[in-house]
Amino acid sequence: MYRTFEGIDELLQMVDQAYGVPMTSNCMVPRREVLDLLDEIRNAIPTEMDDAQDVLDKRDSIINEATERSHSMVADAEAEAQRLVAEAQEKCDAMMNDAEDRAHGMVAHAEDEADSIVQDAQREYDDVTGRAAAEAERLVASGNESYDRSVNEGLKEQARLVSESEVVRMANEEATRVRDSAHADSDKLRSDCDRYVDQKLAEFEESLTSVLRTVGKDRAALRGGAGISGGRSRSTSREPRDDYRGRDPRRN
Secondary structure: HHHHHHHHHHHHHHHOOOEEOOOOOOOOOOHHHHHHHHHHHHHHHHHHHHHHHHHHHHHHHHHHHHHHHHHHHHHHHHHHHHHHHHHHHHHHHHHHHHHHHHHHHHHHHHHHHHHHHHHHHHHHHHHHHHHHHHHHHHHHHHHHHHHHHHHHHHHHHHHHHHHHHHHHHHHHHHHHHHHHHHHHHHHHHHHHHHHHHHHHHHHHHHHHHHHHHHHHHHHHHHHHHHOOOOOHHHHHHHHHHHHHHHHHOOOO
């Protein structure tokens, strides 16, 4: 086929380079060379044409064969795909079953472990609750004992304080009585002393008045030349003084 194209190219080149005939569109070409090229082209054409005709003749069969092969390949592909899908489905089902079995096993194991944990927790809870209840009872008993002891001590202390308060009250009352009695005695003594002093001052005033009266008379007598008053008057003037000096001031 390539030789045919090469011969045609050489023939075209030869015609293109040929000398032209004046006044015409013809040209002069070497006959022998042109004939040789044409023989080569003719000899080359049947082989290529036969091949092409064979292809054309077998076109339908090739197309049919290709179609059949494509259908066969499609069918094979579909069958393979169905087989693969079936295998995948089987594998998927097997995996699902295995996963379900494992899940059931894991769930059962988890439930067993959860039950074990719950039982352990319940036992621990019961143990802790029991110990807490015992400790609470012990603390309550201890608190009650402490409370009773504190109450008893408080009652004793209250009784002691009440007793001490009674003693203090009685002491205060006695002190008040003694103070009032001392004030009363002091007031009575002060009153008696005041009366005694007033009485003595009155007596002294009376004696002093009598003496002053006698002195006045004597002075008047001296001035008048009659002399001093008689012994009576002098003795009278001395008596109050002697009486005042001779009396016991403690006598009322």
